[in-house]
Amino acid sequence: MRRLVDVVVTSILLGLLINVGAVGGAEEPVRIGLLCPITGTQAVMSEDMLTGAKMAVEETNAAGGVLGRPLELIVEDTETRPAPGMDAARKLIGVDRVEILTGGFSSGVSLPIAEYAQEQGVLYVLAVPTSPLFRDVGPCCMSITVVDSFKGKAVADFAVEDSGKKKFALIHMNNAFGQAIKQVTINRLKELGAEIVTEVDYELNKVDYKAELLRLFAKDPEAIVGTWYAKEGLVTAKQAYEMGLLNVDKVPWYVSEITSSYAEALDKIPEVLEGIKGLDPLEPGRLFSEKFKERMGREPITAFAAHYYDAVRMIAMAINFANSTDPAAVRDTLFEIDDWYRGMSYGGDKRFDEDGMQDHAQFRKVIIQNGKKVDY
Template sequence: MKSTVPFIATLLALTSFLRAADGPIKVGEYASLTGKEATFGQSSHKGIVMAFEEINAAGGVLGRKLELVSEDNQTKPGESATVAKKLITRDKVVALIGEVSSGRSLEAGPIAQAAKIPMIAPAATNPKVTEIGNYVFRVCFIDPFQGTVMAKFAQTDLKAKKVAIISSVSNAYSVGLAKFFRETFTKGGGTVAVEQKYSEGDKDFRAQLTAVKAAGVDAVFVPGYYTESALIVRQARDLGIKVPFIGGDGWESDKLLEIGGDALNGCFYSTHFSPENKDAGVTAFVKKFKARWNNENPDAFAALGYDAAYVLADAIKRAGTTDGAKLRDALAATKDFAGASGITTIDKDRNATKGATIIAIANGKLAFNKTVAP
């Protein structure tokens, strides 16, 4: 009697394949949902969730629903690589969305590249992220542009001739942004009088600030994340340093004002988006976001998470498949995609060409200052 085992095995495999083809399209997200920088991941996560809900309500992509598989890296070094491996090997996701942090994106990027799974970073601005390989993309501007914008803002708007830089030695984002700011500021005729360093998690910055005060600068550039940056400004005011402090998109968090309070008045930072921008696309996004998330105002990372999800869905639709190589090619061909954070065009290096928004802090509130074109 002829065995039916091979036939049954083939039938089961075929059934499994058909189910996968008709089932949801799994997309992985790795983010800092808890831990020291949880507001970054929570914001981008809300944007991604909202985008997926809208896409699915409109019929999904290729006739299939999108399914978000989220993993929390807990803001811990090394954890992003671990969860990226799980999402790819165990959950069989077709793409990754992550991360807001450049450092954590640099951890997971090589995993995605090796597996030939496209990865879209919502807000990782360090140039090295997309240099990992041709499967790694981003929907935000990069630090050479952001550093240039803030250096020119310091010189033109703040009339600063002499500045100090306080940066983190243990943060790839901070190191890179400090470098690009320094190069542009000095090229424009300014002087960086003093540079001071700190490590992530530090809480006492009085030694660095004492050196800054002695230098008699016109402004201080702090390209760090919101916790340390807010503490630095508070302690600077306690030491009698009254000049403006300026930063990058790492300051973007509702916790910034909670930690820094009125000490932050007169400070500025660059970011990707402001809910106060009266652009029609921005106002529509803000209205939908507030309706979905209990009247919460979206920040830049919510907008970029939302845009990353939509750029991915658009690429899957244009590719006509979730095949990694074809999806990669479709992402690389993204042009003039209108989203919450502006128009996204992916360049030859898989970076987005985008403008920057300057936020001013006054009377304990964040205020839209201006937009700087790329």
């Protein structure tokens, strides 16, 4: 009996040793951290964005990986809220020891993360957040998406040019993204000679926006300019309609970003949104869309899927060219490859300016007709 026990114990120990040896000998993947709003107010788009990032990883690994090793994403949920977002970043940087972060969604959530990454010397390549405040964070913060200074100006130009109206009411979320885009929009509207009759800021994650809507329409504006996240966009559009305030023939609505504002509303109450106009990121590249459709059996609901794809692809290329995962080396290399990397998002031009932000802006003007976004 004792011999039997000895044999079993020895076998187990040997088995463990063999396993340890096998793990130690395997190619250690190169890991980068991906922050994504898997839950929370923008959860509806997370599946697309994660798919975009995974497609980039698979393509990279199929082409030999990075530094001869496989690329691996460690995905953490920001819940589209600052505190869980910071927890996720601390875990990625402190526990998983990643040197490069990417992804992100809301500027309000991503700004403290970018500042923390800067402190820790970790490179954060933003895939979607757009606040101009990221410019001031430091060299560890880069963005492959268009900053709000372009977007706010573009929506003001569109609203004034298209409507010919002079009295505008504005509605934006009370966070870094909303306030930054609001300020740029106000400045541009004033430059164009328009009057701002009302500015409404709203809090996220509320279930009732009727008081905000009453305020928005209190001074009889001729047109509305605003932006939302998916959940708030759905509630606000529904409540405005039910209060008889959503009548775009009388008071047209212009939205800074149709997809992120109405991703849920387009699915659930498309008839209410009829005639709302706004801007949207350029459609993802055809190649990306086809691969996405092949994989998911549907078109991406948001162009941000391609943003995540581009961010991961660019980081992988930069690591290979830099022959290192050192954040400073990867950042320098990103500046070198941006000229010739042809992306799948925002028309493919991924050139950075001196702050590591995108130095150009291209949007498409869209209108919601028959429950769908169409070019305007």
